[in-house]
Amino acid sequence: MQDDSDRNVYHFRGAKDETVPSMVQTVVVDQSVTELPDAFGNRLHRRVKELILKGVKVIGKDAFRKCGLQQITIYTANTQAISTRAFEMATCLENVDFVSPSPSNNEHASLSSSEGKDLTVIEEEAFVDCSSLQRIKIPSTVKMMGKHVFADCSSLVEANLSKPCMKMIAPCTFESCRSLQAISLPGTLECIGHLAFRDCCSLVTVEIPAAVESLVIQERAFSNCQRLMNLTLPANYSSDETSFEGCKLLEESFGKDEAEFLEDLDDETDTMLSFLHYYSGGISSCSPKPTPRSSA
Numbered sequence: 432m433q434d435d436s437d438r439n440v441y442h443f444r445g446a447k448d449e450t451v452p453s454m455v456q457t458v459v460v461d462q463s464v465t466e467l468p469d470a471f472g473n474r475l476h477r478r479v480k481e482l483i484l485k486g487v488k489v490i491g492k493d494a495f496r497k498c499g500l501q502q503i504t505i506y507t508a509n510t511q512a513i514s515t516r517a518f519e520m521a522t523c524l525e526n527v528d529f530v531s532p533s534p535s536n537n538e539h540a541s542l543s544s545s546e547g548k549d550l551t552v553i554e555e556e557a558f559v560d561c562s563s564l565q566r567i568k569i570p571s572t573v574k575m576m577g578k579h580v581f582a583d584c585s586s587l588v589e590a591n592l593s594k595p596c597m598k599m600i601a602p603c604t605f606e607s608c609r610s611l612q613a614i615s616l617p618g619t620l621e622c623i624g625h626l627a628f629r630d631c632c633s634l635v636t637v638e639i640p641a642a643v644e645s646l647v648i649q650e651r652a653f654s655n656c657q658r659l660m661n662l663t664l665p666a667n668y669s670s671d672e673t674s675f676e677g678c679k680l681l682e683e684s685f686g687k688d689e690a691e692f693l694e695d696l697d698d699e700t701d702t703m704l705s706f707l708h709y710y711s712g713g714i715s716s717c718s719p720k721p722t723p724r725s726s727a
Contacts, residue, residue: 451475462486462509472498480523484510490517497521501563504528507550507570515554515577524561529570555579555601562586569595578624582606590614593640600627602649609633618642625649628656636661648674 441455445464453476460467462485468474472495475482481502484490490505492514498521505513507529518524529550550570555577558564562585569576571594578601581587587608592600593615602624605611611631616623618640627649628634634656639646648670653659655677662681675681 451479453478455479457481457483459483460485460487462506465509467491467494470494472496472500475500488512490514492516493519495521499523502526502528504530505550507531507572510550512550512552513554513557516556516559517554518558518561519556520560521558522560522562524558525563525565527558527564527567529568531570531572551575553577553580556582559583565589567591571595573597575599575601576604577601579603579606581608584608585610587611588613592616593618593638595619598622600624602626603629605631607631612636614638616640616643620646622647623649623652625651626654627652629654631655632657634659639663639665650674651676653678 439456483504549572560583568591573595599622613636615638645667650671660680
């Protein structure tokens with residue numbers, strides 16, 4: 432954040448008919464502004480590259496859709512939700528920082544006055560197609576993220592979801608994030624939704640904490656994750672036969688006997704993936720081997 436005396440910084444205080452000067456590069460929305468005007472993003476000149484939200488309770492639907500912002504800072508002590516398509520197709524957006532002010536920091540101490548009102552929800556498609564976004568760290572207060580939140584974020588390399596208390600990675604959350612290489616998931620996780628990581632063709636590592644005791648992996652959750660090789664699952668998990676389809680490195684981790692066994696299965700026969708254990712560095716089978724389901 433730039434110094435307040437910098438003429439490139441404008442403090443928006445929500446006055447009636449207040450306009451943002453066209454020459455500024457950073458806009459700070461004052462803590463007293465709890466609701467943004469309609470289509471606020473459209474009011475920002477293309478020169479505005481940084482936005483700091485200190486007191487806005489809800490970032491509304493389509494609020495900054497297709498905006499030219501590069502950097503956004505959100506104070507999570509006051510912002511409770513990021514709505515559907517809030518930043519959809521903000522193709523210049525490179526960084527999103529979620530700030531939780533510390534009471535020991537005098538400058539920001541007053542911002543923690545909304546304790547218990549922290550950011551808990553990021554709605555569906557909130558950041559869909561933010562093609563310049565490279566890294567994201569979700570704050571610990573988030574309990575739910577909707578479908579397609581980061582879908583088609585083609586430059587996203589790393590996602591850290593280790594702190595939130597979410598129980599589910601919603602369907603298509605990271606679908607077609609083709610640069611995504613590593614993701615850390617929360618210890619409260621119970622389910623990875625269908626297509627959650629489909630076509631994440633650069634994904635190598637999925638970190639699931641030991642605190643996760645059981646897990647459901649829905650259909651095509653990791654479909655076409657061709658480079659996936661570092662994955663640890665709990666002993667108690669269930670998955671669909673398509674959950675890992677197209678994961679070439681995982682398939683190559685089978686021993687020769689297992690590979691031949693699977694090739695010999697009739698095309699119409701399902702295999703019981705519950706007989707497979709996935710370990711960091713690949714897959715190893717346990718006894719008994721995958722067995723056909725009854726055709727009945």
